[in-house]
Amino acid sequence: MEQDENDIVLVERVQNGDKQAFNLLVEKYQFRIKHLVSRFVKDSHEQEDIVQESFIKAYRAISRFRGDSAFYTWLYRIAVNTSKNYLVAMSRRPPAQDVIADEMVHSRGAERLVESNSPEQIAQNDQLVEAIKQSISALPEELKQAIQLREFDGLSYEDIAVAMNCPIGTVRSRIFRAREAIEQAIADLVE
Amino acid sequence: MATSSVAPRLITFLLIAFLSENVAADALTWLMKINSAAAEVSFSGTFVYIHDGEIEAMEVVRRVKDGMMQERLYSLNGAPREIIRGMDKVWCYIPDQNVVVYDYRQISQSGFPKTLPSDFEQLKRNYRFVEGSDGRIADRPVQQINVIPNDAYRYGYSLWADSTTGLLLRSDLINQQDEILEQYLFIDVEIGGDITDEQLVAVSDKDELQLFGNNTPITASADSSDWLLTQMPDGYTLSKHIRRMSPMDAGEVEHLVYTDGLSSVSVFIKEIREGQSEMSGLSRMGAVHAYRKTLNNHRITVMGEVPAETVEYFARGVEYSN
């Protein structure tokens, strides 16, 4: 996994005593971490506790993060260990697939492969996520394509410009307009 | 009825007290031996310093001659840097940054804080000393001594001393959860013998480096203060009170050092200037805790290799007395 430059800047700030910078990392990664934790623990409240504990543990250990791996990879390990410890404490056996999960961290999007969306979970999918999904599918085609090339395929603006045969400035504005439209569509759901 | 049950208990108590006093005496003897070895023994060797998941290896040469100590410390991994402690000055060679800097030795002119029996009395009030097992470090027989704090306001130590000379060959700093916070460990040591002058000379070429230094001792001891410490954890006493200029912004800093014989806490008091950070509260760097607060337009920083409660306790006690 390649280093995210924003993460590097933020982690350095945290290591220099800037606690506030850590909150940006929490806001950025909380959903992904919770998604990860949900593969170990099914109860939503328990997941929330583990997510919070994982971030606090990461903060306490931040001086030990030296950028040898991506920040998310490091955070991922902490969350996996916190989940496993939780299961041990609850004397429940960790699911067998956690081994696979460990192996999977380096490939982008690989978490989908071990996702086990039960019907109940899908039913539980909360409004916010649903609203985002809906507003994405309601986007004009060129905006949808631009943001998917960026977020799903991980292409740079330059590559997207080639793929969509348009100037980079147009890519930048399409992606932003897509995000802006989605944010507006879900504004009522975000407090 | 009552007396008959108390008496055996009293005897048991006295017996235990006698025995533990004896054990403590042995461990204390070891501690004194460690202390005098540090002031008297010449040696050369290599040690590792483990902290925060980092490991550093250093080469060290120390010569004690006619009551004066000289020392050379040289980093073996990463950028080669060295420190020479001479008769009256300390030199730091930093070839990777192309500089050498020097200053007067501040730790004490002779190199060692004189440890008096009264210090051991103070120590005994704050720690228990328990002789551990014998073992082997750097191919030498060693004796372990555990230093266990009597309360939550200090950390403990596990020390391993060379059986023959008392030279400290391993030291672990331990918190209340029994976790090791940092560790020093000799992996190779030669004790005694003649240390030549050459061994105490920097390998870095001074002529190649830019020289920066301080030619006048800058710290002065302060006899009066506008600040008052109304409370501190039991067992700590003031050992130094200094005033100096901060080179960061040329502002005056008052520095008070408190010690319980083993652990030390520094209290820094400095006037707040425009645009300075206003961070307050508790912070931690490795084994060091710090607590900051603002009072009467001054910033109070308390720090030490002590638990969080200790620095907070001290900080709460700092008051302006004018």
Place this chain on the structure above:
Amino acid sequence: MHEEISQLIDQELNPEQRSALLERLINTDTRNNDTARKSWKCYHLIGNVIRDEVPSTGKDLSALVRDKLEKEPTVLAPLSIKKPGSNERQNARQNARKDVWKSVGLFAIAASLVVVAVATLMPMKFDGIAFQLTASSKAFNTSQAIRFSQEFDEMLVKHAEFTASPGMNGLIAYAKLVSAEKLQQ
């Protein structure tokens, strides 16, 4: 502003713009309902949804974590761990090198060795100085955190000087200073 956040997330800003914008985001008070910070959060969530990285319930936990964090001691990385994390930082240091010497010189004139030793022994010091210097010329940030860190380092050295660990007697204080800079390149 919000278009810049979009670019920031996509790593399409140059280093100066990135630092300046992150600085702004860090210093926004989330309790004030700042829209920039909301967008930072929302844009990342959109990416999570597109990549199917969302949990079954998307409850926002950041406020809870923030409150817990408030109660934690502020963590500072030990001197030997602090290092330039990216090439841009290193370049900034290199460019500032000349001016850094001026600063170090000033330090030395003003001051005690130990602080200069810190300024030079500790990579972070250089980072700090580089930060401040580039701040005046470019849109680089001079964060309070960095200055706090420098001041903390200075005090740490002063504290270490007067601290005699058992038997090691000052050796350790200096060992901390000589601790090597890791990952020079």
